[in-house]
Amino acid sequence: MASRFPRGPRGARRLTPVELAEAAVLIDVSLVLCVLGWLLPYGGAFFVTSAVPVVALAARQRLRAVVVGLVAGCALAFIVGGTGLTISFVEFGVLGAFVGWGRRRAWGRARTVAVTVAVVWPIGAAITVAALQVFSDLRRLTFDQVRNSWSGVARILRNLGFEQLAHAGDVVVSWSIRHWYFVIPAVEALVLIAVTWVAQTLSHAVVPRVVVGRPHARLGITDRDGRRGTSTSDGQAGPVPARLVDVTFRYPGEARAALDRVSLTVETGRFVAVTGPNGAGKSSLSRVLAGAALESGTIERPGAVALGRPHGTAMLFQRPESQVLGVRVRDDVVWGLRYDDATAVDVDALLAQVGLAGLADRETSTLSGGELQRLALASALARAPALLVSDESTAMVDTAGRRRLLDLLRGLTSRGTTVVHVTHRYGEIDPGDGLLRVERGRVIAGAAPPPSPEATIAVPVAGPGAPVLEVRDAGFVYSPGTPWEHRALQHVTTTVREGETVLVLGANGSGKSTLAWLLAGLLHPTEGEVLLDGDAATRHVGAVGLAFQHARLQLLRPTVRGELAVVAPDEGSLVRALAEVGLDASIAGRPIDALSGGQQRRALLARLLATGTRVLVLDEPFAGLDDDARVALAQVLARLRATRAVATVVVSHDLDDAVPFADRVVGLRDGRLVLDEPVGSFDRSAVSELVADVRP
């Protein structure tokens, strides 16, 4: 036995971060689908879909990751929904694991179903029979229940004159109950075959379409003891000064090198800004500095990179909510540190240093984007890093938060920490900074950045027209009557007119996203009313074009062409729709996931406009875009205002983005309307205060 199934060296290895993360996230999706299956009235179908994330996991990762994920999912399911949820999660999870295993081995449908049933059925049936045998009282209660239900049906049948049918049913039911130990497994087999077939078919349609962008270059390989695998990472930490000599770096499977024979030196204690257009190799440079394996060339350092280790290298990334790992702020700061190191960290002092004093026991899911980035900085500082690499960590943060984060980063150099800050905002660079400009894989040291591009703003043809959206004394409360009751809006009154662009400003948690949902009719106001052309907005869901910040969740078809097919069925209208948002027609055939974030947002905008909507509501349309994409989008919106009478509501926490083409600014603070004035007549500093990322 042992010789037939040798335990390979891979088999015994601990899960890598990628395996852990994929397992956790996909199992979570599966759980969410299970919960939806319980909550929604047409839920049955949802249960089968909950197998699909597990199929994807099993098709992508080692069996170990699947088993660990399923156990973790059970634990969570038990907490969230008790035994019922756990059982449905396990049933479909195990099924998904087998179907995914089949996908991995390129089995056909028949073979997948056969193997799944052959393995799962005997075990499942044995467990059911054993459980019913042990819990005999529960069994009797259940069977009585079945008998009762049947006799009800039989009585109705007899009254309708189907005596023979009722009699046959009587016989079948009583025979089945007498021979339950045989009948139940038989039914289970049939159900299992059907469900496996459906799960296999469904995942066959889904899994091949899931493409997760370009393969990530791992920062380093964690070996069994958690040490870094590459030779430069072992031993005494000493990441700077780093001298790169002819460094070439390539993402797996890509033809073009992301960095091409780069030579440069990162000196100790400096603040180095790395700029350049999207896709030029900025992120690659930061990954190489953090220890990613090179294709050729050398990096000379006094010691190890020591990523994440004390006095080594720390790294910050772009997306705030994706780099926080702890449920509680306090746990996140020391996440990953050795127990001795973790206990030595003064968490409260670190939090105070980054401006999060007193938030140690808060749950991380309640923090704003700027706060999360500062928390990530705190956990980097908990390691007293010699080198801090910030890979566009300011991109998703609002103006005030950005300034604050930059000041903190600059301040670190005075304690001898070297900071390498990747940014696509030229405005973030100080004259005193070291400057590296990356272009098409080559690095130009000290090159001056090009002047910031500016949007040319067209003048509107006519002033605002008739009111389209009216908000009258509206308020909204989430989860009213529960301990989680939360008032998001109160007494908000404002009007959006035809052809007008309104900028809704507010800090995180001010209620601006709730207002966007109300305007689109997705939520019923708790008090007051929201009217679209004089009628309740909730009765016209879809009439207002709402674009969420995360456009990918709204672009569901495989290509841009497919996405627009409903509203632009022929080639001419498709080209026109894309031209309206400044996109080239050549983009139409490209997969959605091959588009940049800015292109995705514009493609969505094209679809919304092609429906002929008169009102657009855009939730944070500029967040995370680089300067070029930002200008392109601003120009599209400005042109819309000039050429079509589309009323546009831009929800933002960034004053700079939308002001150039807005007619009016509406300010929200703590769910109240505190400002509603035409652009040009309001006090800029007061507005800055409004969106400042500071809590009382």
Added chain:
Amino acid sequence: MSARTRDVHVFRYVAVDSPVHRLWAGTKLLAVAGAGVALSLRPEWPAIALVGALVVAGALVARLPGGVLPRVPRWFVVLLLLGGAAAALASTKPPYVTVLGISWSGGALEQWVRFFVLGVVLLGAAALVTWTTNMAELAPAIRALLTPLGWVRVPVDDMAVTIALCARCLPLLLDDSRTMLAARRLRPRPYYDSRRARFRAELREPVDLLVAALTVSLRRAHELADAMEARGGTANVTTGRSRIASRDVIALAIVAAVLTAAILVPV
């Protein structure tokens, strides 16, 4: 609809301080598992009453406000009443009760109610844990409970890290799912020439939604993996901080006594 989906966080931590909140998470998990076993062994009124009383007592000690209880959807109540009525009307199980000139089976009704109450008590026990336990305490507790499995080379550390990550990501993914359900409502409804075309489109929709959900989630997973590597990997994720206190011993003793009584009490 979406107002209701936004209310999904019914089973969420209630941040008040109470003896139940201060209990070790593992104690509460053991108690719930025990309640499940006891009620499966004896699904009868005395046992249900005892365990139910324990859950209610726990909720009172935990000082949970009444608002934590989820509002039951109307279709569920209707189904419940219909099911009970059907069982009582149809069954021949004695005793009989005559109401409105129809003879109802009291025995069947009793069973129907018992079955339902049993489910509610078990769900209540699980909910009590969710309401009183911070997600952050869960992973260490489960890690501790799984320790014996580690002796037979079960990867308990990986499991503990995964549970912690699952707990961390769940709010993010719930948020995404809310957005996706809303996005689905906002999409234009195309006109179909035939029933067949409509059917095909309806089959396509769940596929599209799943692709988007999986793509977005996997992106997130890879960002999380980056973040983990930036913290030096998972080898040192300390999980051994939970410790049994004397109040846990007392609580476990009370639970064990009640459950034993529930199993042993004669009908």
